Amino acid sequence: MAKERVGFIGTGIMGRPMAQNLLKAGYSVTIHNRTKAKAEQLLLDGAAWAANPAEVANNSDVVITCVTDTPDVRKVLLGEHGVIEAARPGLICIDMSTISPSATKEMGEILGAKGVILIDAPISGGEIGAIEGKLSIMMGGPKETVEKARSIMEVMGRTVTWCGPLGSGQMTKLANQIMVIHTIMSIAEGLAFAEKAGLDLHTTLKVTSAGAAASHSLKALGPKIIAGDFAPAFMVDLQQKDLRLVLEYAEQLKQPLPGVALAKQLLSVLQARGRGRDGTQALVEVIRQLGKSID
Amino acid sequence: MAKERVGFIGTGIMGRPMAQNLLKAGYSVTIHNRTKAKAEQLLLDGAAWAANPAEVANNSDVVITCVTDTPDVRKVLLGEHGVIEAARPGLICIDMSTISPSATKEMGEILGAKGVILIDAPISGGEIGAIEGKLSIMMGGPKETVEKARSIMEVMGRTVTWCGPLGSGQMTKLANQIMVIHTIMSIAEGLAFAEKAGLDLHTTLKVTSAGAAASHSLKALGPKIIAGDFAPAFMVDLQQKDLRLVLEYAEQLKQPLPGVALAKQLLSVLQARGRGRDGTQALVEVIRQLGKSID
Numbered sequence: 201m202a203k204e205r206v207g208f209i210g211t212g213i214m215g216r217p218m219a220q221n222l223l224k225a226g227y228s229v230t231i232h233n234r235t236k237a238k239a240e241q242l243l244l245d246g247a248a249w250a251a252n253p254a255e256v257a258n259n260s261d262v263v264i265t266c267v268t269d270t271p272d273v274r275k276v277l278l279g280e281h282g283v284i285e286a287a288r289p290g291l292i293c294i295d296m297s298t299i300s301p302s303a304t305k306e307m308g309e310i311l312g313a314k315g316v317i318l319i320d321a322p323i324s325g326g327e328i329g330a331i332e333g334k335l336s337i338m339m340g341g342p343k344e345t346v347e348k349a350r351s352i353m354e355v356m357g358r359t360v361t362w363c364g365p366l367g368s369g370q371m372t373k374l375a376n377q378i379m380v381i382h383t384i385m386s387i388a389e390g391l392a393f394a395e396k397a398g399l400d401l402h403t404t405l406k407v408t409s410a411g412a413a414a415s416h417s418l419k420a421l422g423p424k425i426i427a428g429d430f431a432p433a434f435m436v437d438l439q440q441k442d443l444r445l446v447l448e449y450a451e452q453l454k455q456p457l458p459g460v461a462l463a464k465q466l467l468s469v470l471q472a473r474g475r476g477r478d479g480t481q482a483l484v485e486v487i488r489q490l491g492k493s494i495d
Numbered sequence: 496m497a498k499e500r501v502g503f504i505g506t507g508i509m510g511r512p513m514a515q516n517l518l519k520a521g522y523s524v525t526i527h528n529r530t531k532a533k534a535e536q537l538l539l540d541g542a543a544w545a546a547n548p549a550e551v552a553n554n555s556d557v558v559i560t561c562v563t564d565t566p567d568v569r570k571v572l573l574g575e576h577g578v579i580e581a582a583r584p585g586l587i588c589i590d591m592s593t594i595s596p597s598a599t600k601e602m603g604e605i606l607g608a609k610g611v612i613l614i615d616a617p618i619s620g621g622e623i624g625a626i627e628g629k630l631s632i633m634m635g636g637p638k639e640t641v642e643k644a645r646s647i648m649e650v651m652g653r654t655v656t657w658c659g660p661l662g663s664g665q666m667t668k669l670a671n672q673i674m675v676i677h678t679i680m681s682i683a684e685g686l687a688f689a690e691k692a693g694l695d696l697h698t699t700l701k702v703t704s705a706g707a708a709a710s711h712s713l714k715a716l717g718p719k720i721i722a723g724d725f726a727p728a729f730m731v732d733l734q735q736k737d738l739r740l741v742l743e744y745a746e747q748l749k750q751p752l753p754g755v756a757l758a759k760q761l762l763s764v765l766q767a768r769g770r771g772r773d774g775t776q777a778l779v780e781v782i783r784q785l786g787k788s789i790d
Contacts, residue, residue, distance in 0.1 A: 301692070324706045324707060325706060325707075326707075336702060336705055336706045338702055359702070359705055359706075361698060361701065361702050362698075363694060363695070363698055363699070363702065364693075364694060364695060364698070368694060371689065371692040371693075371694055372689070372694060372698070372702055372703075374688070374692075375685045375686070375688050375692070375694065375699055375703060376685070376702065376703045376706065376707070376708045377708075378681070378684050378685040379681040379682065379684075379685035379703055379708035379710070379713065380681075380707050380708045382677050382678065382680045382681030382684065382685070383677065383678060383681055383707075383708065383710055385677045385680075385754045386673070386674040386675075386677030386678055386681070386710075387674065388754075389673050389674075389677065389752045389754050389755060390671070390673040390677075391670070392750060392752075393669070393670050393673055393741070393745060393748070393750055393752060394666065394667070394670040396745075396748045396749075396750040397596070397669075397670070397744070397748060398659075399658060399659060399663060399666055399667060399670065400658070400659060403656060403657075403658055403667070404658070404667055404670055406656065407633055407656050407658065407667055407671065408667075408670060408671045408674055410631055411620060411631045411654075411671065411711070412619060412620075412621075412671070412675050412711050412712065412715075412729075413671045413672075413674035413678065413711070414710065414711040415674070415678055415681075415709065415710035415711065415712075416706070416707050416708070416709040416710065417707065417710075418674065434707075446688070449692070450691075453688070453691045453692060453786070454691075454786055455687060455688055455691040455782075455785070455786040456782075456785040457684045457687075457688060457782070458757060458761065458785070459680045459683075459684050459757060459758070459761075460684060462754060462757055463754070466753065466754075487750075487751075487752070490750070490751040490753070491748070491749055491751060
């Protein structure tokens with residue numbers, strides 16, 4: 201069977217290396233990005249350019265979207281010159297952005313009425329995971345369509361999991377982000393306390409990493425905190441976007457999440473100070489600041 | 496060099512297997528416990544009984560204490576028939592309880608005036624770690640005394656770390672407990688959300704365990720939450736005692752810890768409902784409860 205023609209909309213920090221991996225794997229890829237300049241390298245590498253999302257869909261069997269937020273996906277799929285203008289039965293859309301689960305379900309119905317199948321497939325693993333094709337991809341939608349898309353997904357991800365019907369990928373991603381922010385709180389308060397107590401942080405890190413306090417965040421970000429390195433593995437602004445999605449959806453579910461609410465407020469201190477583009481490990485700076493005298 | 500005569504005060508859930516391991520390793524061990532019945536097996540296994548802590552100290556080169564809270568340690572060391580009544584230069588006291596770092600420093604001075612060296616050496620790793628001799632032991636005190644005690648400690652622990660001067664073991668343990676409670680919050684809110692969203696929790700657990708959300712708590716306690724198993728790996732009542740110590744010491748340090756404060760309040764709901772002897776994973780029940788209608 202010939203490889204599907206793949207469309208890729210959104211060639212930013214994550215999308216660019218993902219599209220690159222599809223090209224390397226021999227897929228014919230048609231791309232579109234709001235800012236064409238960010239797509240130049242992909243065009244040199246053999247991708248075809250399309251002037252808008254509808255044109256991408258006209259030239260593709262499977263259209264992947266990887267943009268920032270719910271309104272961006274809505275515009276690309278349903279807006280003027282959106283994918284919906286090229287809708288035809290059998291077209292598959294795979295949205296790899298992290299957006300609202302309820303908006304995903306709603307857009308799935310609108311596209312479904314035209315025979316287009318929407319799949320949600322948000323990702324985790326960061327820029328390095330995207331470059332190395334080692335993302336974790338959380339998929340929601342009809343199982344047979346997800347399985348059909350699996351070979352394409354496996355070019356970009358190491359772990360491709362079907363999580364349930366449409367929206368389940370987004371919900372799983374949000375559950376993941378809830379867990380992540382608490383582990384960031386863990387290291388921020390734990391290391392700020394240790395520092396204030398005058399402990400040697402290298403020793404603290406070694407001891408705590410070996411036992412019940414261990415977490416991926418402690419291992420990956422603990423050394424960065426000690427080194428004062430606040431370069432982003434994952435940016436505060438993006439974490440906040442995800443936590444907004446978490447709290448919005450939790451409100452729909454009527455599920456209070458007091459810990460997430462607190463963490464989001466504390467992270468917002470970094471945004472207020474113009475540090476929204478720091479990595480999330482900068483949360484330790486907020487906790488430290490709480491323990492400083494007011495000048 | 497002959498092996499030191501070891502005294503062991505406090506043969507509870509943790510202390511009993513620890514003393515057992517010392518006997519197995521060939522140490523002569525003199526024990527005392529508030530409730531003698533809980534020491535019977537150790538006496539059958541060859542430990543000698545002492546009527547009170549002073550008598551333990553009279554028969555030992557090194558006295559280990561492993562009791563519950565700050566007042567217990569104070570009573571055993573400085574109270575009537577306490578270790579201090581048998582104080583003599585060169586006697587080493589190793590307190591393996593988790594208690595206040597500042598009380599530890601204070602008691603160290605009082606004992607030090609009589610030539611007794613106090614070491615703090617709180618532990619992590621739970622009952623299983625105690626039985627298997629695989630505890631993590633966080634030591635504070637003069638480095639040469641800690642090194643002198645290392646061979647005894649290594650009978651009980653797999654990781655024996657010198658953390659700094661007296662009190663540093665307790666501070667490190669408290670930093671550890673800060674990190675742990677946040678990872679418990681992580682799985683409580685993450686899994687309560689996933690459940691309310693209707694996700695398959697086994698899939699959620701699998702996906703989240705593989706990435707940035709991974710933690711020791713998720714791996715060890717996530718499956719228990721899914722199975723509805725609230726038997727204690729670590730009891731809510733003990734976690735609350737440790738978090739009280741954290742917040743008391745943080746207040747002395749003038750280091751606000753809003754996340755710990757919130758987590759402690761949420762855990763107190765379990766205590767209010769008579770579930771203080773459940774494992775800390777029961778925190779998920781509190782988050783679930785927040786999302787239920789009021790009857």
